[in-house]
Amino acid sequence: KNYELLDVPGFDSPIKEHRDAGLQAIKTADAFLFLTNGQQPSLTQPQIRLLHEIQENHFEAMQRAFGIITKLDLCQTPATYQDHYDKAFNELIEKNFKPEHIYVACPRLQILDKNTEEFRIINRKIHNFSDDLAQGFERSQHGLEKFIEYELPKTHLKQVTALGRVRLVRHVLEALDKIKEKQLLPQNLDISIDEYIKQQNIENWDQVYYKHIFQPTFAKANHWHTTTITKERTKFIDDVKLKFHNSFVDLTKDFLKEIHQIEQLMLETHGYTVLQLNAHPIDNK
Known part of the structure; x- marks a missing residue:
């Protein structure tokens, strides 16, 4: 789960293509497992040559290396x-x-049936030797999963940063x-490039300020004014108009619904009679 194991040819293979394939796999892999025979504690010459080449050309790969010591279950005594x-x-x-990347394991215990006598004998034996050996397979698996979850993202970030x-x-x-080809710098420059650029900027400050500071800033301000300000101003005016319209309609809706008896009010106020008024019907609204 979450990772894929790739079994590459042994590095003690007499075939050069096998060794090259293994090195290429280590170079591109997120992590690699280095198995060593605990019955022969000293590393073989092909193993030493491999590790030397890894550290010489891909030193950061050792940060992703896991050492698995096997076959220690074949020892006869705890000592x-x-x-x-x-x-x-x-x-x-x-x-x-890394010390935390070194584990001891008994792989053959993982493939035996737990109900067999052979499993019980080996299991009892390795528990007598060490808890590290008895739980080595689970601990190495947990260590690899922890590396993938926590350390691998950091490794990728370092690789991207380095690249x-x-x-x-x-x-x-x-x-x-x-710059040298185009002779943009004096041939007999006796100061650093940074000092030369600084000196040129001081001598030509007025031109530098106008061309590289004032003009770009003014252009940005002008663009901002013609786009943002104009756009926002138009939007503001439209919003005010809409708000005024809605407020006016809301405040006058009750007034517009009412019917005012204009004719009756005129008669009462001015003492007119109906005969004195215009013959056209009166709009009481």
């Missing part, structure tokens, strides 16, 4: 087990493996080469 374990562990430390730094340096060097 022999401890001696072989210490030697194998210390040698991996010398090869720049960005390399590209940035390359672009700067290329730009400096172009």
Whole structure:
């Protein structure tokens, strides 16, 4: 779950393509497991050569390396087990493996039926040797999952940062080469490029200020005024008109619904008679 294991050819293979494929896999993998035989605590020459090449060309890969010590369940006594374990562990430390990335495991116990006598004998034996060996497979699995969840994102970020730094340096060097080719700098420059640029800026400050500071700032301000201010002002006026219209309608709706007896009011106020009024019907509304 959450990761895929890739089994690559052994590094002690006499076939060069096998060794190259293994190195390429380590270079591109997020992590790699390095298995060593605990019955032979000293690493073999192919293993030493492999680790040397990894550290020489891909040193950061050792941050992603997990050392798995196997076959210690074949030891006859706890003392022999401890001696072989210490030697194998210390040698991996010398090869720049992280202590927390080194585990001891008994893989064959994982494939045996728990109801068999062989399983019970081996299980009892390794529990007598060490809890690390008895729980080594689960601990290595947990360590790998923890690395994927917490450490791997940091590793990816470091890789991206390093790649960005390399590209940035390359672009700067290329730009400096172009400057030299076009002779934009004096040939006998006895000060740093930064000092030279600073000196040129001081001598040509008026031109630099107008061209590189005032004009760009004024252009941005003018663009902002012609777009944002005009747009917002139009929106504000439209909003005010709409608000006034809605308020006027809301405040006068009751008044418009009423019917005023204008004719009766005129008669009562001025003492007119109906005969004195215009013959046209009166609009009481």
